[in-house]
Amino acid sequence: MDLAVTDAVRSVLTGRFDEGHVAMLQALGHQQAVAATCRGFSIDPKAYADEFDLIYDGVDGKPRALSPAQRVEVERTATLALGMMFGGQVAIAANSHEAFCSAAVRERASGAAKHLVWKS
Numbered sequence: 001m002d003l004a005v006t007d008a009v010r011s012v013l014t015g016r017f018d019e020g021h022v023a024m025l026q027a028l029g030h031q032q033a034v035a036a037t038c039r040g041f042s043i044d045p046k047a048y049a050d051e052f053d054l055i056y057d058g059v060d061g062k063p064r065a066l067s068p069a070q071r072v073e074v075e076r077t078a079t080l081a082l083g084m085m086f087g088g089q090v091a092i093a094a095n096s097h098e099a100f101c102s103a104a105v106r107e108r109a110s111g112a113a114k115h116l117v118w119k120s
Helices: 002-013 019-037 045-057 068-095 097-110
Strands: none
Touching: 002 019, 002 068, 019 045, 019 068, 019 097, 045 068, 068 097
């Protein structure tokens, strides 16, 4: 299910975002779904905003030169992709809530996940 959603997101983002953006949006959608469905998880709004703002950067990690209209389009597209990722993760959680939340506990404890926005 995760692969199908990620492929669909890639098709929405093609040409405007790179794989780093896809991975970041995937991580944010996953963490939001965990916070929405698992006890003991919540999102740090500042960390979330800092991560989401990466949509404005290019592959080189530097801000892209965007007109106001382009900026709005980037935000809309990224928000759509994020919603798709979130929805996919909620569906995955519904298949086995206990396993989903247990995996999230292990993920948070490992400290190895990228783009972490959960509150400590």
